[in-house]
Amino acid sequence: MEYLDSVSGGDSSIINELVVLFKQQSNEIYNEMKSLLELKNYVSLGLLAHKAKSSVAIMGMSKLAEMLKTFELQAREGKETHLYEQYLERFRKETEEATRELEDIIHNRLSGN
Numbered sequence: 001m002e003y004l005d006s007v008s009g010g011d012s013s014i015i016n017e018l019v020v021l022f023k024q025q026s027n028e029i030y031n032e033m034k035s036l037l038e039l040k041n042y043v044s045l046g047l048l049a050h051k052a053k054s055s056v057a058i059m060g061m062s063k064l065a066e067m068l069k070t071f072e073l074q075a076r077e078g079k080e081t082h083l084y085e086q087y088l089e090r091f092r093k094e095t096e097e098a099t100r101e102l103e104d105i106i107h108n109r110l111s112g113n
Contacts, residue, residue, distance in 0.1 A: 001102070019106060022055065022059060025055055026096075030095070036048060043078075046074075050072045052068050067090060
């Protein structure tokens, strides 16, 4: 929330827009990652993991960003492919949880709680 407050000047409507954008982008990245994994297009998967890493790092999700960095490097070289599905599911789970938490915070701010 600190980052969102700083870039929005504390404006709840702007924060809400950023959260909606993050949610949409995370869903799109996850779906594209699933497709690339099915196609075994590991180089593109690594590039997408890099994009995802930037997105979650901005939201303060440093542990997930670290995992995505590992995923990016492995995928670009086609190494440890048996781990990729786990990486995707962790990305999906943690971004969904973060989105829910942010939506709850925004709701509470708007309702004055």
